[in-house]
Amino acid sequence: MKKSITLPTKSESVIFGKSLRAKTSRSSQGEWRLRGKGHNIVAILEASNRGRVPALVPVRYGRMLASPFGFLRGAAVVMAHDLARMPVSGIRVQACGDAHLMNFGGFATPERHLVFDVNDFDETLPAPWEWDLKRLAASVMVAGRYLNFSKSHCEDATVASVRVYRETMARYADLGATEMWYQRIDASAVAELTLALRKGAPEAPRHPMMGHLFPKLTEILGGRRRIRDEPPLVFHPRKKDRIVDHVRQFISQYRRTLSDDRKYLFDRYQLVDIAVKVVGVGSIGTRCAVALFMARDDDPLFLQIKEADASVLEPYAGRSRYHNHGQRVVEGQRLLQSASDIFLGWSRISDIGSDYYVRQLRDCRTAASVDEMDFGHFVDYVRHCGEALARAHAKAGNAAAISSYLGKGDSFDIAIMRFSHGYADQTECDFETLKKAADAGRVPVEAV
Numbered sequence: 136m137k138k139s140i141t142l143p144t145k146s147e148s149v150i151f152g153k154s155l156r157a158k159t160s161r162s163s164q165g166e167w168r169l170r171g172k173g174h175n176i177v178a179i180l181e182a183s184n185r186g187r188v189p190a191l192v193p194v195r196y197g198r199m200l201a202s203p204f205g206f207l208r209g210a211a212v213v214m215a216h217d218l219a220r221m222p223v224s225g226i227r228v229q230a231c232g233d234a235h236l237m238n239f240g241g242f243a244t245p246e247r248h249l250v251f252d253v254n255d256f257d258e259t260l261p262a263p264w265e266w267d268l269k270r271l272a273a274s275v276m277v278a279g280r281y282l283n284f285s286k287s288h289c290e291d292a293t294v295a296s297v298r299v300y301r302e303t304m305a306r307y308a309d310l311g312a313t314e315m316w317y318q319r320i321d322a323s324a325v326a327e328l329t330l331a332l333r334k335g336a337p338e339a340p341r342h343p344m345m346g347h348l349f350p351k352l353t354e355i356l357g358g359r360r361r362i363r364d365e366p367p368l369v370f371h372p373r374k375k376d377r378i379v380d381h382v383r384q385f386i387s388q389y390r391r392t393l394s395d396d397r398k399y400l401f402d403r404y405q406l407v408d409i410a411v412k413v414v415g416v417g418s419i420g421t422r423c424a425v426a427l428f429m430a431r432d433d434d435p436l437f438l439q440i441k442e443a444d445a446s447v448l449e450p451y452a453g454r455s456r457y458h459n460h461g462q463r464v465v466e467g468q469r470l471l472q473s474a475s476d477i478f479l480g481w482s483r484i485s486d487i488g489s490d491y492y493v494r495q496l497r498d499c500r501t502a503a504s505v506d507e508m509d510f511g512h513f514v515d516y517v518r519h520c521g522e523a524l525a526r527a528h529a530k531a532g533n534a535a536a537i538s539s540y541l542g543k544g545d546s547f548d549i550a551i552m553r554f555s556h557g558y559a560d561q562t563e564c565d566f567e568t569l570k571k572a573a574d575a576g577r578v579p580v581e582a583v
Contacts, residue, residue: 145308145535152539155224161542163222164265165550167557169564176213176565177572183212186444187421191413193581194367200573200580203559203566204281204505207274208235211258212447213565214270217558219451223263224540228532229470231524232258232448234267236274239520241322241501244474249322252472252523254500257443259467262452264528264537269554271524272297275517276555277562278505282513292514293555296521297548301541303525308535315534318526319473320519327503327516348497349435353427362410362427367581369425371410381484382409382426385440389493392462392480401478404428404436414441422489425496437496438478442489459483461492471527 143151170176184192199209207214211233231238231253238255275296279289307315322328354363364370386406390398409426422442429435443460446452457463461481469475481492503516528537541547573580 143533143536148308148533148535149539152224152226152533152536153542155226155536155540156542159222159224161540161547162550164269164547165553166221167554167561169557169561170217174216176210176568177577179213179216180210180569181578183447193579194413196569196573196578196580197582200566200570201582202281203563204274204277206566206569207277207562208237210562210565211235211270214273214558215258215266215447215451217561218263218266218269221265221269223265224537226264226533226536226540227261227452228264228267228528228537229467230258230260230262230264230267230448230452231256231467231471231527232260232262232267232446234271234274234520234524236271236278236505236517236520237502239523240503241325241328242476243500244319245477246474249501250473251320251322251325251328251519253527254472256464256468256471257441258446258448259464259471260446260448260452260455262448264532266448267524267528268297268300268521269551269558271300271520272551272555273558273562275520276552276559279513280559280563282505282508284510284513288510289559290552290556292510292517293552294545294548295514296517297551298521298545299518300521300525301538301547303522304529304534304538304541305543307525307529308538310529310534315530318530320523320526322501325503325516325519327508327512327519328501348437352425352437353435359407360427360429360432361408362425364410368413369410382406385482385484385491386426389480389482392465392482393478397477403430404434405430409440412439414439422491436478438493439496440482440491440493443481443492444490460490462490464492470531473526473530 195209199206233255234253238253239251240254241249241251242254244250272293275293276289279292284292307318310318352363353360362369362371390401393401405428407427407429409424412423412425414423421444424440426438426440427435428438443464445460446455446463449455455463457466459481461483465479465481468479476494478493478495481490483490505513508516528534569578572578
């Protein structure tokens with residue numbers, strides 16, 4: 136019989152969390168000094184390109200050089216290196232690993248309700264909760280500067296994101312374990328997502344693929360339905376490609392990771408086509424594909440197949456317990472999100488040793504356009520991001536201990552705001568360093 140786990144009581148967690156302030160004061164969490172010349176961020180980025188598709192690396196750099204905000208989004212590996220040098224309380228959670236402002240959004244639950252949550256888990260790993268929160272806060276500060284908000288507005292927005300995290304964590308500390316598991320954020324409350332949500336649409340479209348994606352992403356060529364090429368972002372490879380060449384074996388292994396009821400659903404579909412797809416900023420160059428399955432002429436299923444390597448947190452937080460990094464991503468996503476895609480699964484191309492995870496492509500996923508926000512909408516949006524991150528951490532960690540460490544006052548909020556100012560300065564310096572390397576021809580750049 137499996138040995139039961141003895142969990143601390145709430146009062147024990149509260150005492151423990153408060154005691155950690157003696158070891159790591161909340162004010163110390165605000166410390167940041169610009170790196171010295173011994174830290175070569177271009178070398179760190181180049182090292183992270185190993186294993187990526189060489190032809191897509193210039194696209195990655197092109198998107199990072201669009202702005203300091205774009206740079207920070209693509210530089211999770213750099214920030215992981217930096218965060219590992221900073222003080223932490225000692226409480227760990229299942230971390231997102233890349234809680235950048237743009238890695239939150241709306242999506243449909245299996246019941247077809249739209250919720251708002253963290254939506255990127257490529258770097259997920261058990262790690263200090265502060266790492267996620269500091270990445271979120273830094274991205275708020277950098278985004279505020281990018282949008283030309285005043286210094287005080289940038290500070291107010293950053294503090295708002297941290298304050299709502301603290302207040303939400305305090306609220307969740309009082310919930311029972313099962314009640315915590317049921318918590319979710321209704322996407323209709325996040326006005327910045329889409330015009331449809333701003334009008335108060337309470338549910339996802341009944342047939343999102345048929346009504347939107349299917350006609351746009353496919354075409355009939357030679358009497359056969361196929362994915363439409365949109366180079367350089369979506370294309371059918373001319374040369375051999377590891378996903379395409381092993382797709383049948385890959386799909387068979389993926390199917391084994393589904394529950395029996397979902398295997399039954401998946402078996403209604405037949406693979407029709409597969410194409411390479413470029414995604415994200417930090418993910419560009421990792422192998423990704425989109426596969427089209429059909430149950431009948433008007434019943435499509437799009438699955439995104441995405442390569443999963445070791446988390447950028449692994450050198451500092453320890454190795455994953457899962458041998459397959461695709462499984463690491465899937466299990467982390469299931470733990471952190473309030474609800475997850477019914478087709479989530481993983482697989483491996485054994486001949487090469489590459490790990491992948493699988494999910495539906497854009498299943499009613501919506502994302503806010505930060506570029507178009509005024510200050511009021513920006514603050515509202517970052518507050519929702521802080522709330523979503525707190526919900527994820529509370530579900531996957533000890534909410535009472537974290538809340539007790541944070542306390543009821545704003546000392547921690549102000550400390551993280553100070554850190555975010557310093558790290559925004561660092562990001563702007565790093566952006567200029569990469570720009571100079573690109574101008575000197577050290578790194579290849581392709582703007583898309």
